[in-house]
Ligand SMILES: [Zn+2]
Ligand SMILES: [Zn+2]
């Protein structure tokens with residue numbers, strides 16, 4: 001939790017009760033969640049919370065590197081916790097069965113594309129597999 005609070009602070013974002021509830025929900029579930037999942041959970045404790053507010057909070061968490069966007073086959077938007085302490089370039093692997101997401105350190109792709117003569121600026125990679133519990 002302290003890592004997350006520090007990441008929030010580095011973007012000058014306050015650790016509000018709503019943000020704390022969102023983080024606790026992600027920690028408790030241990031899998032990727034849709035903005036609707038988060039909204040349904042928060043409505044239990046914050047009666048008048050609107051969906052746009054939940055969505056904005058998820059986006060600010062993404063800006064801080066606390067959450068990452070995850071794409072799954074049904075093409076809905078998911079978010080998952082990023083456990084990395086630094087914001088160094090890395091990728092994520094998602095379990096296709098239970099939705100658990102882990103960080104994958106390092107990246108072998110930086111040199112790809114060199115032969116094309118392009119200067120590579122970015123790439124998008126998401127690994128999929130089965131987590132140890134689902135194998
Ligand atoms: Zn990560
Ligand atoms: Zn799994």
Ligand SMILES: [Zn+2]
Pocket residue numbers: 089090091106107108109110123125
């Ligand atoms: Zn990479």
